[in-house]
Every structure is written in structure tokens, then in C-alpha cells.
């Protein structure tokens with residue numbers, strides 16, 4: 656790693672990142688040359704409609720799949736090809752919560768066992784019980800009430816908070832929240848959005864908030880990157896993107912915001 660590779664304000668950046676699925680006429684350029692920088696301690700929202708490539712980009716950042724081209728640089732270190740023990744180390748720094756927390760749970764597994772899976776990434780000798788209790792408390796859940804429950808005994812909002820608690824046990828520096836609020840009803844959604852804002856404000860956590868909803872992005876994010884057909888078509892401070900959108904696609908997303916809220 657060279658000294659100039661480490662930008663002080665930048666926790667993660669991608670350079671020309673691409674993912675192509677299929678071949679010939681079936682080829683899909685799901686991520687098509689993305690340069691994205693995530694500033695430390697900020698929430699960046701990645702906004703785009705279904706199929707724009709947001710989840711694929713998220714999976715590339717998490718090292719859950721190999722890119723077709725380009726690089727991922729985390730804290731000045733090239734992590735594009737990390738695997739094995741190095742990739743597990745990376746996952747202590749970068750954690751994710753996904754859209755459907757029910758799918759992420761084992762149906763019959765109690766919350767305690769779900770949270771314990773995070774301990775596999777931690778040094779031996781870690782006081783797992785204390786960590787679980789603290790992490791559940793940080794998302795507003797009571798350990799005594801929650802640890803013995805199975806997924807179907809929890810509400811959607813509680814399940815999402817358990818998954819957030821699991822991610823937070825590792826004290827990641829970057830949290831990727833991929834449509835993490837889209838299945839929640841409006842009041843629970845605001846609670847989870849505020850929780851993400853608190854993680855930024857109190858812990859200085861960097862968050863990539865992936866959503867199709869520009870309204871939620873504006874509510875939470877410092878910066879917004881708009882994704883369309885695998886490319887970032889526009890990015891900048893959230894106020895600027897919403898007040899003075901430059902790209903026609905951003906304008907069309909903005910036009911949808913009142914509609915989304917009327918149907919919510």
C-alpha cells in the first residue's frame with residue numbers, strides 16, 4: 656500500500672468496479688464501472704430503482720462475490736481479492752443487514768444462537784454473553800426478553816433490530832444496510848432510521864444505506880449516490896441532490912417521492 660492510497664476522510668472507495676453476469680445476448684452489466692467513495696463517519700445513501708445494481712454493488716463491497724473488473728480499497732488497503740482468514744478479518748470491519756431479516760434467521764434458532772454466530776469472527780476469550788446484552792441494549796431490545804425467542808415470536812421491527820445487534824457486536828467500521836427498512840411499517844422504519852443516525856453520531860460509524868426510496872435517503876443520509884443501469888449517474892450532498900438534481904433519472908426518482916409516501 657502506498658501512502659497516497661490512504662485518503663484521510665475516506666473509509667472505502669471503489670475504482671472502476673464492475674460485475675457482468677451472463678454472456679452474449681444474455682449479458683447483464685449489473686455494475687458498470689463504479690467509482691464510489693464513502694466518507695468516514697457519514698451515511699451515504701445508494702439510491703436506485705429495482706435492477707439498477709445496488710445489491711450487486713453491496714455484495715461486491717462485502718466480498719461475497721468477485722468483481723469482473725476494478726478495485727475495492729478499504730482504509731487504504733486493496734481488499735478486492737481478499738479471501739480466507741483475511742476475508743474474515745475484513746468482515747469484522749464491514750458488516751451488513753439485509754432487507755428480510757426473517758430469511759437471515761434459522762427458523763427454529765433462538766436469538767441467542769443467531770447472535771452467537773457473530774462470535775465465530777471474534778477472538779477467543781470474548782465474553783459473548785456480555786457483548787450480546789450490550790448490543791441488544793444498543794438497539795433498544797432487552798436481552799432477558801429477547802435472547803430465548805425464536806424468529807416467529809418477534810415482530811418485523813424486532814427481527815431487524817436483532818440483525819442490527821448481531822452486526823454491531825463486531826463493532827464494524829462500515830455498516831451496509833441493504834433495503835433494511837423496506838419491509839418495516841412506517842413508525843418502525845423511522846425508529847430504525849434514527850438508530851442508524853445515532854450509530855453515525857455517537858460511534859462515528861460509516862454507513863452505506865441502500866434503498867430505492869429517495870425520501871428515506873434524504874431523511875438519513877449526508878450524501879446520496881444515484882445508481883442507474885449499473886452506473887452512479889450523480890452523487891453529492893443530500894440537500895444538493897434533492898434541491899438541484901442534475902440527472903434526468905434523479906429527477907424522475909424525485910417525482911416518485913410523493914407517490915411513494917401516499918401509498919406507504
Ligand SMILES: Nc1ncnc2c1ncn2[C@@H]1O[C@H](COP(=O)(O)OP(=O)(O)OP(=O)(O)O)[C@@H](O)[C@H]1O
Pocket residue numbers: 676677683684685703704705706707708709710711712867
Ligand atoms: N446472480 C445473477 N445472475 C444473473 N444476473 C443477475 C444476478 N444478480 C443480479 N443480476 C442482474 O443484475 C441486475 C442488477 O441486479 P441487482 O439485484 O443488483 O439490482 P438492485 O438494484 O439491487 O435491485 P433490487 O432493488 O430489486 O434488489 C439485474 O438486471 C439483475 O437481474
